[in-house]
Amino acid sequence: MINRLYFTSNNKQIQQHAFEAIKEEQNTIGYYALPEQDITPVSAYCQTIPEEIRTIVVIGIGGSSLGAKAIYEFVRPVKKLKRKLYFFESTDPINITTLLSKIDLKTTHFLVISKSGTTVETFSIYKYIYSLHNDPKAYTFITDPGSPLEQYAQSIQASILHLPNNVGGRFSVLSTVGLVPLALCGIDIQALLKGAQVVKESFFNEGYLKDTLLKKAVYYAKNHAQYHINCLFAYSESLKYFCEWYVQLWGESLGKHQRHSAFHVGLTPIGLIGPKDQHSFLQLIMEGTRDKSVTFIKIEDFNDRITIPDITLPHLESLDVLNGLPFEKLINMQCDSVMEALLNEKDIPIDSIIIPKTDEENIGSLIFYYELLTSLVGELIDVNTYDQPGVEAGKIILKKKLEDNIQKLEQKNSG
Amino acid sequence: MINRLYFTSNNKQIQQHAFEAIKEEQNTIGYYALPEQDITPVSAYCQTIPEEIRTIVVIGIGGSSLGAKAIYEFVRPVKKLKRKLYFFESTDPINITTLLSKIDLKTTHFLVISKSGTTVETFSIYKYIYSLHNDPKAYTFITDPGSPLEQYAQSIQASILHLPNNVGGRFSVLSTVGLVPLALCGIDIQALLKGAQVVKESFFNEGYLKDTLLKKAVYYAKNHAQYHINCLFAYSESLKYFCEWYVQLWGESLGKHQRHSAFHVGLTPIGLIGPKDQHSFLQLIMEGTRDKSVTFIKIEDFNDRITIPDITLPHLESLDVLNGLPFEKLINMQCDSVMEALLNEKDIPIDSIIIPKTDEENIGSLIFYYELLTSLVGELIDVNTYDQPGVEAGKIILKKKLEDNIQKLEQKNSG
Numbered sequence: 001m002i003n004r005l006y007f008t009s010n011n012k013q014i015q016q017h018a019f020e021a022i023k024e025e026q027n028t029i030g031y032y033a034l035p036e037q038d039i040t041p042v043s044a045y046c047q048t049i050p051e052e053i054r055t056i057v058v059i060g061i062g063g064s065s066l067g068a069k070a071i072y073e074f075v076r077p078v079k080k081l082k083r084k085l086y087f088f089e090s091t092d093p094i095n096i097t098t099l100l101s102k103i104d105l106k107t108t109h110f111l112v113i114s115k116s117g118t119t120v121e122t123f124s125i126y127k128y129i130y131s132l133h134n135d136p137k138a139y140t141f142i143t144d145p146g147s148p149l150e151q152y153a154q155s156i157q158a159s160i161l162h163l164p165n166n167v168g169g170r171f172s173v174l175s176t177v178g179l180v181p182l183a184l185c186g187i188d189i190q191a192l193l194k195g196a197q198v199v200k201e202s203f204f205n206e207g208y209l210k211d212t213l214l215k216k217a218v219y220y221a222k223n224h225a226q227y228h229i230n231c232l233f234a235y236s237e238s239l240k241y242f243c244e245w246y247v248q249l250w251g252e253s254l255g256k257h258q259r260h261s262a263f264h265v266g267l268t269p270i271g272l273i274g275p276k277d278q279h280s281f282l283q284l285i286m287e288g289t290r291d292k293s294v295t296f297i298k299i300e301d302f303n304d305r306i307t308i309p310d311i312t313l314p315h316l317e318s319l320d321v322l323n324g325l326p327f328e329k330l331i332n333m334q335c336d337s338v339m340e341a342l343l344n345e346k347d348i349p350i351d352s353i354i355i356p357k358t359d360e361e362n363i364g365s366l367i368f369y370y371e372l373l374t375s376l377v378g379e380l381i382d383v384n385t386y387d388q389p390g391v392e393a394g395k396i397i398l399k400k401k402l403e404d405n406i407q408k409l410e411q412k413n414s415g
Numbered sequence: 416m417i418n419r420l421y422f423t424s425n426n427k428q429i430q431q432h433a434f435e436a437i438k439e440e441q442n443t444i445g446y447y448a449l450p451e452q453d454i455t456p457v458s459a460y461c462q463t464i465p466e467e468i469r470t471i472v473v474i475g476i477g478g479s480s481l482g483a484k485a486i487y488e489f490v491r492p493v494k495k496l497k498r499k500l501y502f503f504e505s506t507d508p509i510n511i512t513t514l515l516s517k518i519d520l521k522t523t524h525f526l527v528i529s530k531s532g533t534t535v536e537t538f539s540i541y542k543y544i545y546s547l548h549n550d551p552k553a554y555t556f557i558t559d560p561g562s563p564l565e566q567y568a569q570s571i572q573a574s575i576l577h578l579p580n581n582v583g584g585r586f587s588v589l590s591t592v593g594l595v596p597l598a599l600c601g602i603d604i605q606a607l608l609k610g611a612q613v614v615k616e617s618f619f620n621e622g623y624l625k626d627t628l629l630k631k632a633v634y635y636a637k638n639h640a641q642y643h644i645n646c647l648f649a650y651s652e653s654l655k656y657f658c659e660w661y662v663q664l665w666g667e668s669l670g671k672h673q674r675h676s677a678f679h680v681g682l683t684p685i686g687l688i689g690p691k692d693q694h695s696f697l698q699l700i701m702e703g704t705r706d707k708s709v710t711f712i713k714i715e716d717f718n719d720r721i722t723i724p725d726i727t728l729p730h731l732e733s734l735d736v737l738n739g740l741p742f743e744k745l746i747n748m749q750c751d752s753v754m755e756a757l758l759n760e761k762d763i764p765i766d767s768i769i770i771p772k773t774d775e776e777n778i779g780s781l782i783f784y785y786e787l788l789t790s791l792v793g794e795l796i797d798v799n800t801y802d803q804p805g806v807e808a809g810k811i812i813l814k815k816k817l818e819d820n821i822q823k824l825e826q827k828n829s830g
Contacts, residue, residue: 062694077509090691091749093719093742094492094773095652121690123734124723124745131724151730169694228704229644229683237510248695255699266703268644270685275536276504278806279477279584280663284670286805288681289643304508308539309546315566319538321817324824327508330539333816334506334809341808358509390701391693393756394749401748402736409739 001199001365003212006343006350009219014380019214021379022372023204029386030166031371034174035197035364037164039189042179045140045161049184053109054083056184059129060113060177061089061121062248063169064142067367068178070245074238074363075187078303082186088125096125105133111181113142115163117149120398142176168386170249171371174364188360195364203372213372216351220267220293221380227293227349230267231285234297235274235335238358243271246370253374255390256383265381275334282338285348293349294342297366298335301357302328416614416780418627421758421765424634429795434629436794437787438619444801445581446786449589450612450779452579454604457594460555460576464599468524469498471599474544475528475592476504476536477663478584479557482782483593485660489653489778490602493718497601503540511540520548526596528557530578532564535813557591583801585664586786589779603775610779618787628787631766635682635708636795642708642764645682646700649712650689650750653773658686661785668789670805671798680796690749697753700763708764709757712781713750716772717743 026032058065065087072085086099110129114122130139141153142161153160164175172178174196179189202209220230232246247269255266270292272281285292308330310323322330342348353369355362378385441447473480480502487500501514525544529537545554556568557576568575579590587593589611594604617624635645647661662684670681685707687696700707723745725738737745757763768784770777793800 061691066695077513090652090688091742091746092650092652093717093721093746096742097719097721098492117731118733120734120737120745120749123728123731124737124740124742127723127726127728127734127737128721128742131726148730152728155729228706235507237505237507244695251696251699251703252694255701255703257702264702264704266699268683268685268699268703268706270683273505275506276476278809279667280481280659281666282809283803283805284666284681284683286670286808287672287679288666288670288683289679291643291683302508304512306508306512306543308542311542311546313538313542313567314570315563316532316538318533319535319542321814321821322535322539322542323821325539325817325820327506327511327539327543330535331506331508333820334535334813337813337816338809340812344808388698390698393701393759394693394697394753397755398749398752399736401752402740405740405748406736406738 001356001362001369002354003209003216003369004352005212005215006352007219009215011218011222014218015214018217018376018379019210022375025375028166029375030164031171031174032200034164034167035193035200035368037193039179039193042176042183042189045159045180046183048159049109052107055086055103055108056083056181057086057088057103057108057110058113058181059088059110059122059125061119063172064113064122064177065089066170066241066245066248067173068181070242070367071173071178071182071187071192071360071363072185073241074358075360077238078358079186083184085181085185088129089121091121091124096128100129105138108138109184110139111142112139113177114149115144115147115169117143117147117152140180142180170252171386173245173367191360192364195361196368198361199365199368199372209369213369213376217373217376217380219349220377223349224265224267224381227291228267229270229292231270231272231281231292231294232297233272233274233277233294233338235331236297236299236302236358237273239297240271240273242363242366243273247271249370249374252388253378253385254381254383258382259384260382265383267377267381274338275331278334278338285342286345290347296335296339296350296352298332298352298354299358300332300354303358304328416771416777416784417769418624418631418784419767420627420630421767422634424630426633426637429633429637430629433632433791433794434625437790440790443581444790445579446583446586446589447615449579449582450608450615450783452608454594454608457591457598457604460574460595461598463574464524467522470501470518470523471498471596472501472503472518472523472525473528473596474503474525474537474540476534478587479528479537479592480504481585481656481660481663482588483596485657485782486588486593486597486602486607486775486778487600488656489773490775492653493773494601498599500596500600503544504536506536506539511543515544520553523553524599525554526557527554528592529564530559530562530584532558532562532567555595557595585667586801588660588782606775607779610776611783613776614780614783614787624784628784628791632788632791632795634764635792638764639680639682639796642706643682644685644707646685646687646696646707646709647712648687648689648692648709648753650746651712651714651717651773652688654712655686655688657778657781658688662686664785664789667803668793668800669796669798673797674799675797680798682792682796689753690746693749693753700757701760705762711750711754711765711767713747713767713769714773715747715769718773719743
C-alpha cells in the first residue's frame with residue numbers, strides 16, 4: 001500500500017516520543033505480536049470441521065464480529081470461497097428469524113465468541129439457537145482461558161478455542177476471533193498476516209510507513225480541536241464493512257476522558273463509500289464546517305475488466321466521453337476528481353491510501369495500518385486506547401431492568 | 416409515532432418565525448404536497464408491467480435510490496413482497512458484476528432515474544446493461560419533462576415517467592422516484608403517503624408534532640456550535656438504510672455556506688443501529704467530546720414473537736435473567752438502558768421516537784418527520800436547504816479528465 005499525505009506535519013520530537021511509546025507498548029499490548037503468530041493450531045482446528053459443513057455462523061458482537069466481516073466481505077466478491085459466513089449480532093427478532101431462514105442447521109457450524117461469556121446479545125441468541133439445535137458438536141466456543149464460558153463449554157463437551165492474552169475485542173481480528181471463521185471459509189489467513197507484517201515491519205524497522213504514520217498521527221492529535229471528524233472515503237463497495245470495523249476501532253479507542261485531565265476528548269470516525277457518498281455526504285465536507293479530515297482509499301486493480309460500451313445514445317451524446325472506459329478506471333477517476341476538488345479548498349486535511357488489489361494480503365495491511373494509527377493517536381491525545389469504560393453504565397442499568405423483570409414475573413407466578 | 420424531547424427549548428418567537436417560514440415554503444418547494452398526491456397514474460403505470468417480471472432494478476444514485484431502498488428494506492422482512500428490488504448505484508465493477516449475477520435479465524424491468532440524464536454513474540451503468548439487454552421494453556425512464564433523457568427515451572420508444580416540479584432528489588422518495596419501484600414490489604404506497612400525511616397535519620394544523628418539531632429544530636440550530644453532530648440511534652436492523660437516507664438528507668441539506676455570511680456551517684449526521692453500535696460508537700458518545708445529540712428510535716411491536724428459551728446453562732446461571740424474555744422486549748430494554756445512561760450524563764441532548772410497528776404507514780411518518788425537521792433547521796441556520804453546489808467542483812474536474820482521456824485515445828488511434 002501507498003499512503004500519501006497532502007498536509008505538512010513536522011514535529012520530530014513529538015513523533016519520536018510517540019514512536020518510543022508504541023515500541024514500549026509492544027511489551028504489554030497483545031495485538032502487535034499477532035502478525036508473526038504460528039497458525040498451525042488454527043489450521044489443525046479447521047481440519048476437525050467436517051466437509052459437510054457448508055455454513056459458518058459467528059454468534060458475537062462488536063469486536064467479535066466486525067473484523068471477520070470486514071475481511072470476508074472484502075474478499076468474497078473476488079474469490080470462490082469454501083463456505084458461507086453469517087453473523088448473528090443483533091437482538092432484533094426479525095433479523096434473527098431472517099438469518100435463520102437462510103441457513104440449514106444440519107450443515108452449519110456455530111462459533112460463539114465472547115471473552116467472559118456474559119454478553120447479553122451473544123447469549124440470548126445462543127440460547128435461542130441452541131434450543132432449536134442442541135447438538136454440542138455443532139458449536140465451538142472462543143473465550144478466555146478459565147472463563148465461565150469455558151467451563152460451560154467443557155460441561156457440554158463442545159470445542160473450545162482461546163483468545164490470546166491482552167488483545168482487546170476491537171484489536172482481535174488477526175487472532176483466533178477473526179482467523180478461525182475466515183480460515184473455515186477458505187480465506188488465506190497466512191496472506192492476511194503477511195500483509196499485516198509488511199506494515200508492521202515498515203513501521204518498526206524504519207521503513208517508509210514509519211514517517212508517514214507518525215506525521216499523520218501527530219497532525220491528527222495536534223489539530224484534534226479543529227479536525228475532530230475523520231472521514232474514511234473508500235472507493236469500493238467491498239470496503240463497506242471495513243469502514244464499520246474502522247468506526248468501532250477509532251470511536252471506541254479514541255472517545256475518552258483524558259488520562260491526565262478532566263477533559264472529554266474524541267475523534268469521530270465516519271465511513272463513506274465512493275462514488276455513492278459523493279451524492280450524500282460530500283456536500284457537507286465541501287461546504288460545511290471545517291472540522292473534517294478525509295482519507296481516500298483507492299484500489300488500483302479491481303480484478304474485473306468490465307468496460308463501458310462504445311455506444312452513443314441519441315440526445316445524450318455528451319456521455320460519449322465515457323465510452324470504452326473500464327469501470328475500474330472510471331471509479332478511480334471519480335476518486336481523483338473529488339480529492340482534487342477538496343484539495344483546492346486548501347483547508348481540508350487530505351491523504352490517500354492506494355492498495356494494489358483486492359486480496360487477503362492487502363486487507364491485512366490496511367487493518368494493521370489502522371491499528372497502528374489508532375494506537376499512535378491514542379497515545380498522543382492522552383487516553384487509554386484499549387479500554388471502554390463508557391459502555392458499562394448502560395449494561396448495569398440493563399442488568400437491573402432484567403432482574404426487576406424476573407422478580408415481577410416470579411411475583412406474578414406465585415401470586 | 417411519539418417523539419419525546421429530554422431537553423428544554425423555549426424560544427416561542429424563533430419557533431413562530433420558523434413555522435411561518437415553512438408554511439411559506441409550501442408555495443415554492445414541491446415535497447410538502449407529496450402526501451396528498453393522487454397515486455392513480457402510478458398504479459396505472461404499474462399495471463403495464465407484465466406479471467412475468469420478477470425483479471425490479473433501479474439504476475440511480477443518491478436521491479434516486481436511497482429513499483426507496485430505506486422503505487423497501489424496512490418493510491421487506493415483515494411482508495411477503497411481489498417482486499425483488501435491486502439498486503445499481505456504484506461504478507465499482509465488482510459490485511456491478513455481482514449484482515448482475517443475481518438477476519435474470521429476461522424477467523427484470525429497469526427503472527433509470529435521473530433528472531437531467533447526465534449522471535455519470537447512472538449512464539455508465541445503463542450503457543453497460545443496455546449493451547447486454549437492448550430491449551427498450553425492459554426500461555422505464557424517470558426524468559424531468561423535456562430533458563435530454565426524455566428525448567432519448569422517446570427515440571427508443573421506452574416508457575417515460577416524470578419527476579414532479581421543485582422536488583429535489585433527497586426529498587423525492589414520496590414522488591414517482593420512490594413510489595414506482597416500491598409499488599411494483601407490492602409495497603402499499605397509499606399507506607406510506609398516509610403516514611406522511613399524519614405527520615404533515617400534526618405539524619401544520621397545530622397538532623402535537625408542531626410544538627415538538629419546532630422545539631427540537633430551534634434547539635439544534637441555537638446550539639449548533641456545540642452539538643454539531645447528530646446521531647440517529649435506531650434499535651432495529653430494518654432501519655439501517657433509513658439511516659443512510661437520513662445521512663444524505665441531513666448532510667447534503669445542512670452542510671453549506673450560510674446565505675447571509677461567509678461562514679461554513681453544517682450539522683453532521685451519524686446513523687447508528689442498536690444494540691450493535693453499543694459495541695462500537697457508544698463509548699465515544701458517552702465519554703468523548705460533548706458535541707453530539709442523540710435521537711433514539713424504538714419500534715414497539717416487531718411483529719415477531721420469538722423468545723429467549725427458559726434454559727439454564729451450567730456456569731452461566733447469571734444469564735437466567737434473560738429466560739422467557741421476548742427478543743422484542745429485550746432490544747427495547749437495551750435501548751432504554753442506554754438512553755438512561757446517557758441522560759445521567761446531563762449534558763447530552765437526547766430525544767426518542769417511538770413507532771408502533773414495522774409497516775408502510777410508520778416509515779412514511781418517519782420520512783416526513785425528518786424532511787420537516789431538515790427544512791426547519793435549514794431555515795434556522797440560514798442555508799439553502801435544497802441545493803448542493805459543493806458537489807459541482809468534483810464533477811467539473813471529472814468531466815475534464817474524461818475529455819482529456821478521450822483526446823489521448825483519439826491521438827493514439829490516429830497516430
